[in-house]
Amino acid sequence: MEIDRPDGRTRNQLRPLACSRNILNRAHGSARWSQGDTIVLAAVYGPKTGTRKNENPEKASIEVIWKPRTGQVGKAEKEYEMILKRTLQSICVLTINQNTTTTVILQVVNDDGSLLPCAINAACAALVDAGIPVRHLAVAICCAMAGSGSVILDPTKLEEQQKMEAFSYLVFHNSVLSMLPEGSLHVDGEPMEHGIITSVTHGVISVDDYLYCLERGHAASAKISDFLRRSLQSHAPSDPSKAA
Amino acid sequence: MDGKPSNSPNSFIDQMVVPGDVVLDLSSMANQTIKLGGGLRQESDAISVMKAGKLKFSRPNKYWVESSQKRYVPCVEDTVLGIVVDSKAEVGSLLYVRVVKASAGMNPELSCTDASGKAAEFGLLKDGYMFETSTGLSRMLLSSPTCPVLEGLGKKLSFEIAVGLNGRVWVNAGSPSTVILVANAIMNSESLSNTKQKIMVEKLLQKFQ
Numbered sequence: 001m002e003i004d005r006p007d008g009r010t011r012n013q014l015r016p017l018a019c020s021r022n023i024l025n026r027a028h029g030s031a032r033w034s035q036g037d038t039i040v041l042a043a044v045y046g047p048k049t050g051t052r053k054n055e056n057p058e059k060a061s062i063e064v065i066w067k068p069r070t071g072q073v074g075k076a077e078k079e080y081e082m083i084l085k086r087t088l089q090s091i092c093v094l095t096i097n098q099n100t101t102t103t104v105i106l107q108v109v110n111d112d113g114s115l116l117p118c119a120i121n122a123a124c125a126a127l128v129d130a131g132i133p134v135r136h137l138a139v140a141i142c143c144a145m146a147g148s149g150s151v152i153l154d155p156t157k158l159e160e161q162q163k164m165e166a167f168s169y170l171v172f173h174n175s176v177l178s179m180l181p182e183g184s185l186h187v188d189g190e191p192m193e194h195g196i197i198t199s200v201t202h203g204v205i206s207v208d209d210y211l212y213c214l215e216r217g218h219a220a221s222a223k224i225s226d227f228l229r230r231s232l233q234s235h236a237p238s239d240p241s242k243a244a
Numbered sequence: 245m246d247g248k249p250s251n252s253p254n255s256f257i258d259q260m261v262v263p264g265d266v267v268l269d270l271s272s273m274a275n276q277t278i279k280l281g282g283g284l285r286q287e288s289d290a291i292s293v294m295k296a297g298k299l300k301f302s303r304p305n306k307y308w309v310e311s312s313q314k315r316y317v318p319c320v321e322d323t324v325l326g327i328v329v330d331s332k333a334e335v336g337s338l339l340y341v342r343v344v345k346a347s348a349g350m351n352p353e354l355s356c357t358d359a360s361g362k363a364a365e366f367g368l369l370k371d372g373y374m375f376e377t378s379t380g381l382s383r384m385l386l387s388s389p390t391c392p393v394l395e396g397l398g399k400k401l402s403f404e405i406a407v408g409l410n411g412r413v414w415v416n417a418g419s420p421s422t423v424i425l426v427a428n429a430i431m432n433s434e435s436l437s438n439t440k441q442k443i444m445v446e447k448l449l450q451k452f453q
Contacts, residue, residue: 022378028315049349093285093294099349128263131313133285133294136264178266179256180290232296233260234435 006158014154014220019231021129029130033122035154037112040119042126047100059094061101069108080116087120087171087198093133102132113156114142116169128232137174138197139221142167143213145205151213153220166203170217172196174225257301266290267299281308312380316410318346325408338369340406369406372416373423381434382409393433396445397426425452
């Protein structure tokens with residue numbers, strides 16, 4: 001049974017994606033990622049020598065600053081910063097630039113639902129633009145439960161406020177091209193790429209529904225991953241690349 | 245999630261790769277010594293990519309990823325353009341220097357002479373105009389054979405340039421309009437292929453000459 005979404009999308013359809021890189025003059029790397037009307041600008045500075053007091057000097061450390069569109073920085077922003085920091089730490093190769101700090105600053109340009117996944121995607125693109133060594137890329141998506149067990153992907157703010165009982169932000173590996181024969185990067189019989197990097201859930205979801213969300217999210221992440229690959233490969237970093 | 249069925253490394257060489265791609269399978273290449281350059285990392289039997297760029301291979305056994313960044317990491321024997329910030333020479337002057345010693349965390353040591361001690365065009369650059377680009381564009385300008393932008397401009401205009409591998413380019417010519425023309429042509433050529441560069445240069449020259 002297809003739910004009619006206000007903007008006419010099907011349940012599994014994502015909003016149009018757009019990504020521009022290298023847009024800020026002073027930042028070492030920058031990216032602007034938009035999913036429909038949700039737009040986030042990410043800037044990366046670094047690596048700079050020295051780590052903060054609480055950080056381990058034998059590894060590179062990542063510092064995240066989240067700037068909301070309006071208003072002061074509060075608890076929600078701190079939570080976003082912490083989630084982003086943990087996600088980015090797991091994808092960066094921290095043993096390379098030891099005793100350095102890389103700063104990632106996210107500015108919310110517009111929030112129309114699915115904000116944290118948009119920010120994670122923007123931060124990832126900006127890290128690649130800055131040349132920070134990363135193990136693989138992170139692709140984030142928001143799955144919402146809209147009552148009666150149906151899952152919709154990439155909700156807008158209206159859908160988030162009206163329809164959703166629970167939602168989860170899921171971050172997956174990007175899909176990679178590999179020289180290895182099929183099956184060698186498997187852990188416990190599952191391909192590495194089925195692993196989740198981060199999962200943040202709000203609300204009450206049953207286990208079966210959550211596993212279904214994972215499956216839908218993973219399928220959609222392949223599309224975002226392809227888009228990210230195309231946009232990173234284009235030689236003109238300041239031209240926006242778009243996908244519907 | 246497409247695994248390439250063939251194991252020959254030729255499938256990825258000179259292709260754009262993205263972090264996470266596995267470009268070499270070491271289990272099928274026993275008894276070979278492979279040298280890994282920048283942007284690649286070893287994970288047990290697989291060589292995977294850390295930076296987005298083009299995978300390059302040089303015989304007999306060197307692999308690396310060529311990527312272009314705004315930030316320059318000093319490397320010995322690189323020639324760069326620097327601006328004086330401290331007392332000894334005139335503050336604010338532009339110098340064309342060579343990197344002698346470079347290591348992480350320390351300021352690199354620079355020299356105004358080449359390895360044998362001669363001046364060889366290093367030193368102060370007077371007049372002209374300096375602008376900043378990415379490291380990839382600097383490498384392209386310094387590549388041999390001469391890149392199409394410089395060749396096309398050189399046929400019709402007379403100017404001199406100094407290219408620093410840190411992304412800075414200095415241009416000097418007889419008249420300011422020539423300087424601006426050359427600078428704009430170089431900045432526009434970053435993402436263009438060879439033929440597109442030639443076309444771009446021809447169009448620019450037609451408009452202004």
